[in-house]
Amino acid sequence: MPWTVTPGSMWTRAVSTVARTAGVSTWLTYTEGIREHIEAAQQRQQPNAPQPASARNPDATLRTELDLARQEIRTLREERQQLRQALQHQLGQQLDALSTTALTGRVDELTRHNQQLADQLRQATDENTALNARAASLEQDLEAARTSLRRMIRNENTTR
16 A cells, blocks of 8 residues: 555655645645545554654645646646647648648649630631631622622623
C-alpha cells in the first residue's frame, strides 16, 4: 500500500502529494470527510512524531500547491497548443482534399465545355466557309444576270 511508512521513508505526505498521487485536484483533499481521512492516516503512520514544518506552516503548503497548480496549468496550455496545431493541420488536410476533389471536378467540367465550344467553332467555321462560297456564287450569278439584262436592254433599244 503506498501510504504505509517503511523504514527510512517520510512519515507523512503533503496534501498536494496525496492529490497528485490520486490524480485529483488538491481542492478535493480539503473537502469534508477526505481531509479527516488523510490526517487520520498520517496519525496512524507515526502517532508520536512531531508535526512536519509543512503542517505547521500552511503558507508553505499553499505555496507548494500553487506551484503545482501553475505547473499543471503550464502543462495543460502546452497540451492545448499541441492539440490546436494538430487540429489545424488535420483541417488543412481536409480542406486540401476537398479543394482537390472540387478543383478536379471543375477542371473536368471546363474541359468538357471547352471541347463543346471548339466543336461549335469548327461547325460555325465550316458553315461560314460554305456560306461565303454560296455568296460568291450568287454574286457571280447576279453579275451575269445584270450583264444579260444590259444586253437585252441594248438590243431592245437598238431594234426600235
